[in-house]
Amino acid sequence: MTDGTRAIETDPSVCYRHPGRQSWVLCQRCGRTVCPECQILAPVGVHCPDCVAETSGGVSWRPANNVVPLEKPKRRRTRQPGRVRSMLAGAGGSGGSPVSQGVLVVYAALFLVGLLTQNLPFQWLAGARGYGWQVWRFVTAPVSYYATPDLSILFALLSGVFFWLTAPQLERMLGTHRFIGVLLASSIVGTAGTMLSGTTAYGLTSLLFGLFAALLVEVWGDPRLRSQILIITGINLLLSLTMGGAGLPALVGGMIGGAGTMYLLRVGPDRGWKPRTPVLIVAGVCALLIVLSVVRFGILM
Known part of the structure; x- marks a missing residue:
């Protein structure tokens, strides 16, 4: 060789x-x-x-x-x-999925810290209205959660389980760089959508549904698999809305970010685009949404 x-x-x-x-x-x-x-x-x-x-x-x-x-x-x-x-x-599994593992470790650690510090991580990391100028929140909001010693523990655990059943396998299929791109786009678009709606973004909702949407784009050509993914997404949609969390804006925004990123990565090579072209398109859309969020609700009143 x-x-x-x-x-x-x-x-x-x-x-x-x-x-x-x-x-x-x-x-x-x-x-x-x-x-x-x-x-x-x-x-x-x-x-x-x-x-x-x-x-x-x-x-x-x-x-x-x-x-x-x-x-x-x-x-x-x-x-x-x-x-x-x-x-x-092959639900879960650890081989070849360092990003998925890292997200879940940070998510669990911040939740435990929140229980012991009156939700200090949530105050600094969630996509809260009036704090849009703290742009790191558009990326950190999904790993923050409003932790209280009640049913929120169960809801946070279920979100982590659903993420673990989906993320590692998709990470191995896409490769680390593309997987990170899907996660970042889902996080930013989902958080921006939530903030623009006037509510607070937190929890794994945007990431989870961004991954579902990316997978749906990948299997769209097969009717049977497409139906299976749609059913799984629908079930998780009902569970997510029932459990609470950031809500519909984060869910829809995450799906738009995940599906859009995956689509651009797939069609780019077929259309002769340079490798950086899909990245620039996604980055431009995310930057625009961040600016809109900052302009509308970005300054603490």
Whole structure:
């Protein structure tokens, strides 16, 4: 293996055999990224050509320049269910999800500190009306929670569980950088939407529904999976509104941020955009919402 190949394999966004092609699919055996032309349907998930050759070698595969165009839709339909089902089935897990773990550790720690300090973290980190000029709140609001020794403990715990059932697998699927982008956009848009509505933003609602929306964009081409994600999102919507928290503005804002970011990351390479173009678009929208929030409710009266 050449040094160039090693460098390519460290980039989770491109196929290890075709560095000019972006893909979200990983080989279930070695974890390398494979484009649609290199994906081989195996009994469990998708394998790369090298792994098939190293194991049984019994699965037929043809190079990209010999693939019949009519076979592409069939391969696309068969690979996605296995990938997403394994993601949904593998709830939680710690391997390869440092950002998800970090968010939950900070969330739990701040909640415990809040119980012991009369909610000091909430006072400094939540997206409160009149404090929009403290721009860090647009990022820290999701990890803050109004902690009281009553049912809020149960609600905070359930939010953390739902996040843990979704975030780690999506982080492994997207890669760290793209996952962080989805989280930041969901947090900023959700917090800004809540503040613009005149209420306080806090809790994991915006992040959780931002991840649901990003996953929905990813599986939209498969009707069955799309229905499953919509049902899961609907159930969590009812639970979220019942449990309380930041409410509908954070939920809707988080979904807009997550879905919008995921969509731009997917269509950018197909349209020949530079890698930084989707980042600049998302950053511009987030900056605009922060400015609007500061102008409307950003100064403490």
